[in-house]
Amino acid sequence: MMAPLAGTDATLIVADVAVIGAGPAGIAAATRAAESGLRVVVLDRGLETGGQIWRHMSGGPVPRMAQRWIAQLSRSGAQVIHGTSVVDVQHEDAEFEILADSSGSALRVRAGRIILATGARELFIPFDGWTLPGVMGIGGAQALLKSGASFAGKRVIVAGSGPLMLPVAASLANSGAKLILVAEQARRSAVMRFAAGLWRAPALVVQAARYRARFLSTSYSTGTWVTAAHGADRLESVTVTNGRRTWREAVDVLCTGYGLVPNIELARLLGCDTRDAVIVVDAQQRTTVANVLAVGEATGIGGEPLSLIEGEIAGSVVSPRARISDALLRKRAALEIAARRMLDAFALRQELRSLPTGGTIVCRCEDVSYGAVKDAVCARQAKLYTRVGMGPCQGRTCMPGLDFLLAWQPDTVRPPIEPALVSVLSSELADDAAASILFNSSVGEAYQ
Amino acid sequence: MTAHHDAVVVGAGIVGAACAEALSRSGMSVLVLDASFAGSGTTAAGMGHLVVMDDSPAQLALTAYSGRLWAALAPELPRNVEHEACGTLWVAEDDEQLEAVRAKQSVYADSGVATEILSPAQLAEAEPHLRPGLAGALLVRGDAVIYPPNGARALLQRAITNGASVREGVRVNAIGAREVIAGNERISCDCVINAAGALAPELTPGIPIVPRKGHLVITDRYPGFCRHQLVELGYLTSAHTMTTESVAFNVQPRATGQMLIGSSRELVGWDGSINRSIVRRMLDRALDFMPGLALASAIRTWTGFRPTTPDKLPLIGSWDEMPGLWIAAGHEGLGITTSVGTGQLLADLITGRAPAIDPAPFAPSRVLAGVGEH
Ligand SMILES: Cc1cc2nc3c(=O)[nH]c(=O)nc-3n(C[C@H](O)[C@H](O)[C@H](O)COP(=O)(O)OP(=O)(O)OC[C@H]3O[C@@H](n4cnc5c(N)ncnc54)[C@H](O)[C@@H]3O)c2cc1C
Ligand SMILES: Cc1cc2nc3c(=O)[nH]c(=O)nc-3n(C[C@H](O)[C@H](O)[C@H](O)COP(=O)(O)OP(=O)(O)OC[C@H]3O[C@@H](n4cnc5c(N)ncnc54)[C@H](O)[C@@H]3O)c2cc1C
Numbered sequence: 001m002m003a004p005l006a007g008t009d010a011t012l013i014v015a016d017v018a019v020i021g022a023g024p025a026g027i028a029a030a031t032r033a034a035e036s037g038l039r040v041v042v043l044d045r046g047l048e049t050g051g052q053i054w055r056h057m058s059g060g061p062v063p064r065m066a067q068r069w070i071a072q073l074s075r076s077g078a079q080v081i082h083g084t085s086v087v088d089v090q091h092e093d094a095e096f097e098i099l100a101d102s103s104g105s106a107l108r109v110r111a112g113r114i115i116l117a118t119g120a121r122e123l124f125i126p127f128d129g130w131t132l133p134g135v136m137g138i139g140g141a142q143a144l145l146k147s148g149a150s151f152a153g154k155r156v157i158v159a160g161s162g163p164l165m166l167p168v169a170a171s172l173a174n175s176g177a178k179l180i181l182v183a184e185q186a187r188r189s190a191v192m193r194f195a196a197g198l199w200r201a202p203a204l205v206v207q208a209a210r211y212r213a214r215f216l217s218t219s220y221s222t223g224t225w226v227t228a229a230h231g232a233d234r235l236e237s238v239t240v241t242n243g244r245r246t247w248r249e250a251v252d253v254l255c256t257g258y259g260l261v262p263n264i265e266l267a268r269l270l271g272c273d274t275r276d277a278v279i280v281v282d283a284q285q286r287t288t289v290a291n292v293l294a295v296g297e298a299t300g301i302g303g304e305p306l307s308l309i310e311g312e313i314a315g316s317v318v319s320p321r322a323r324i325s326d327a328l329l330r331k332r333a334a335l336e337i338a339a340r341r342m343l344d345a346f347a348l349r350q351e352l353r354s355l356p357t358g359g360t361i362v363c364r365c366e367d368v369s370y371g372a373v374k375d376a377v378c379a380r381q382a383k384l385y386t387r388v389g390m391g392p393c394q395g396r397t398c399m400p401g402l403d404f405l406l407a408w409q410p411d412t413v414r415p416p417i418e419p420a421l422v423s424v425l426s427s428e429l430a431d432d433a434a435a436s437i438l439f440n441s442s443v444g445e446a447y448q
Numbered sequence: 449m450t451a452h453h454d455a456v457v458v459g460a461g462i463v464g465a466a467c468a469e470a471l472s473r474s475g476m477s478v479l480v481l482d483a484s485f486a487g488s489g490t491t492a493a494g495m496g497h498l499v500v501m502d503d504s505p506a507q508l509a510l511t512a513y514s515g516r517l518w519a520a521l522a523p524e525l526p527r528n529v530e531h532e533a534c535g536t537l538w539v540a541e542d543d544e545q546l547e548a549v550r551a552k553q554s555v556y557a558d559s560g561v562a563t564e565i566l567s568p569a570q571l572a573e574a575e576p577h578l579r580p581g582l583a584g585a586l587l588v589r590g591d592a593v594i595y596p597p598n599g600a601r602a603l604l605q606r607a608i609t610n611g612a613s614v615r616e617g618v619r620v621n622a623i624g625a626r627e628v629i630a631g632n633e634r635i636s637c638d639c640v641i642n643a644a645g646a647l648a649p650e651l652t653p654g655i656p657i658v659p660r661k662g663h664l665v666i667t668d669r670y671p672g673f674c675r676h677q678l679v680e681l682g683y684l685t686s687a688h689t690m691t692t693e694s695v696a697f698n699v700q701p702r703a704t705g706q707m708l709i710g711s712s713r714e715l716v717g718w719d720g721s722i723n724r725s726i727v728r729r730m731l732d733r734a735l736d737f738m739p740g741l742a743l744a745s746a747i748r749t750w751t752g753f754r755p756t757t758p759d760k761l762p763l764i765g766s767w768d769e770m771p772g773l774w775i776a777a778g779h780e781g782l783g784i785t786t787s788v789g790t791g792q793l794l795a796d797l798i799t800g801r802a803p804a805i806d807p808a809p810f811a812p813s814r815v816l817a818g819v820g821e822h
Contacts, residue, residue, distance in 0.1 A: 088724070090724065104743075377485060377616075377617070380488070381485050381488070384487060384488070384492050384597045385487075385528075385597060385598065385601070390748070391747075392668045392669070392745070392747055394747055394748060414722050414748070414749055414750065415722055415724070415749065416746060416747075416748075416749070419668060419745040419746065419747045420745065420746055421742065421743060421744070421745060421746070422665070422667070422709075422731055422734075422735065422741050422742055422743070422744050422745075422746050423735075423742035423743065425665070425727060425728070425731055425746055426727075426728050426731035426732050426735060426742075427728075428728060
């Protein structure tokens with residue numbers, strides 16, 4: 001460890017609305033709210049605006065729509081603060097106080113309203129060999145591509161579930177990888193029905209078709225999944241099955257992921273109701289806690305267009321005039337139907353529940369095997385007895401998979417919801433802490 | 449009709465587990481019942497410091513005795529109990545505290561506990577991340593740390609090996625004369641041991657045990673950053689005085705390289721939520737002694753409830769209001785340490801053997817006689 005930082009005073013920002021997450025949903029919400037004259041601050045862990053999709057968009061420049069939104073956001077007067085993880089939030093009377101680890105310094109934000117736009121993370125289901133070097137998440141592969149890593153000449157399999165596999169497979173093919181197989185666990189009939197319904201969301205069709213075109217030479221196999229990865233010190237081959245036939249494929253890289261899990265920890269900390277691991281919201285994107293709204297993937301996996309619209313709606317709901325256009329509401333309804341179809345189409349098959357064997361490592365942080373946890377009566381017992389999910393990642397990687405495999409209910413949420421420096425948790429506002437001047441007065445006045 | 453048992457232990461926390469172990473080792477047939485699962489109560493929240501403490505002569509006798517029992521057990525404990533003989537450093541901030549350290553050394557010596565006094569330079573060498581300018585410390589080499597939930601399970605496993613049976617997920621509704629009522633089951637036995645921790649008064653009205661909340665923070669792994677359990681000399685005052693709120697510097701190195709940062713005490717009933725201002729004060733206190741902790745990453749916080757009696761001593765012995773009832777509860781912030789001493793003492797009392805330490809200060813009857821806080 002380095003020498004400690006001098007002083008443990010926190011910076012204070014006072015705003016009307018705090019948006020947590022700068023993905024499509026958060027960008028749209030912040031833009032609309034700030035355009036109405038509110039003082040809006042956006043906090044995001046990432047170093048760039050754009051969330052999972054735009055930040056990680058690989059193979060080429062940021063799409064035009066993203067550029068348009070990001071430009072609108074910066075014109076709106078909303079202040080975006082990057083490199084900032086929200087680790088705690090409390091409410092007192094009509095005000096929320098957010099605590100964030102902002103590049104190692106403590107930041108406190110007071111706001112009358114909060115919009116949660118925390119997105120989703122990938123769902124991993126453990127299987128033998130998944131911890132071998134060469135096995136990575138689909139999102140992880142995307143991030144690597146973005147950062148310039150080369151997959152040229154590598155034999156790659158993309159296996160798992162969901163539409164996310166397509167763009168990643170396309171980017172991999174583009175970057176010169178030898179794409180051997182894209183294995184989708186869902187049944188062909190379900191995927192075809194979903195694809196046939198795509199006319200309701202034309203943008204998706206175009207997108208899907210474009211992705212498909214890029215790796216046409218590779219086989220896209222439905223009803224197919226990977227059961228094990230093999231190799232001495234790194235990945236050499238994988239076992240693939242379609243339920244009838246099981247075979248080996250020699251590979252250098254396996255990209256795997258079984259869809260997305262909404263990030264609902266902050267919502268749970270605030271006391272918002274959740275159902276099926278998704279934040280419950282009403283037609284106005286309001287959660288069950290007053291003055292807390294939620295948008296995007298955290299309220300249900302639905303893709304970027306739906307996230308944008310939900311964001312726009314929430315941004316309008318909090319604004320002084322609070323008018324929501326019918327067109328937006330209609331679009332949201334249509335996209336919600338598409339989202340539900342997608343979830344149905346890519347529902348995880350029962351066989352995946354028997355992917356791990358007794359010896360499969362489920363928690364990499366604490367090196368815990370599946371056999372050690374599978375008989376626990378609840379997540380809390382497994383954690384206490386085996387330390388599963390108690391390492392630095394605090395179960396963010398392994399617990400959703402275990403919840404799927406063992407039908408556990410998620411354990412309680414406590415601050416910090418993600419690791420924070422001791423100096424951040426112990427920070428206090430200096431006695432003379434004045435709200436930092438982030439907003440110019442004309443914006444402040446407009447809010448009267 | 450359930451079979452008759454010599455003893456039914458209510459509660460599979462570390463204290464109940466230790467009682468079951470000692471009783472079954474004495475040849476008694478033992479049944480352990482727990483409403484949830486073994487080690488799920490306060491034991492799940494404890495820091496796991498096996499420590500000799502001298503708040504009172506009786507506390508010193510029980511902790512020193514328990515320390516010896518743990519040391520004997522240590523080689524036989526499974527790895528997941530994470531027993532580490534790291535020792536304790538009682539850190540003195542100034543000369544006045546150093547005087548107290550010297551006094552502590554002679555008190556410990558009288559109880560056969562070996563200690564060493566470290567000079568400021570020796571302390572700095574032993575724990576380079578403590579702030580400079582401290583006056584010295586008392587090193588108690590015999591102290592250790594364990595991982596409490598697995599400590600409780602290990603003791604329970606030994607009881608099972610001795611023939612005891614354990615039933616989890618069974619809530620006891622009432623304790624009667626030589627029987628226990630759980631749901632629609634009546635289990636008859638010669639003696640019942642109420643080892644329900646902070647919940648013991650629910651089953652035995654009249655025993656003065658209250659929950660005293662504590663917070664802990666755990667960091668990511670920084671192997672070698674801290675090597676001994678570090679406690680400020682003022683800790684005893686914090687533990688003894690029943691103020692509504694107190695914090696003390698208490699940092700523990702875990703086998704994993706993680707550090708546990710404590711400790712706090714609050715009387716707020718059963719509210720288990722994180723009190724941010726207490727966490728801040730606790731961390732500030734820790735930073736005061738170990739400034740470098742500022743850059744450690746804290747990965748988790750939690751709370752637990754110490755079962756606390758007015759005189760801070762556990763209740764160990766028979767409860768004369770109810771035939772066949774024995775109490776083993778109220779271990780405040782030392783139950784991980786004193787569990788094994790408690791089990792042995794109780795088994796000796798029940799089987800009529802001469803106990804190794806004087807049981808009188810722990811007799812539950814003292815609370816009926818109205819002994820208050822001293
Ligand atoms: C790994 C991954 C890759 C994806 N790739 C694609 C793709 O290629 N194509 C596609 O169509 N869809 C992709 N998606 C789906 C796409 O991200 C979503 O459809 C859409 O972007 C959701 O927007 P959102 O704003 O709800 O969430 P996100 O874009 O996930 O944004 C949430 C933001 O909140 C931030 N955040 C969360 N919690 C905190 C906190 N406590 N403190 C501070 N910041 C926080 C995150 O850093 C993130 O920037 C991907 C999703 C994931 C998880
Ligand atoms: C923050 C903190 C730090 C601590 N640090 C240390 C330390 O470093 N060293 C140390 O020695 N001690 C420490 N302690 C104290 C120690 O944890 C406790 O003294 C000890 O765990 C008490 O154990 P117990 O078995 O009496 O209670 P518990 O562990 O609470 O066990 C009681 C059991 O009884 C069961 N039960 C209750 N009611 C019923 C019923 N009606 N029917 C059936 N079962 C029932 C419960 O489910 C529970 O499992 C600490 C405590 C806290 C809170």
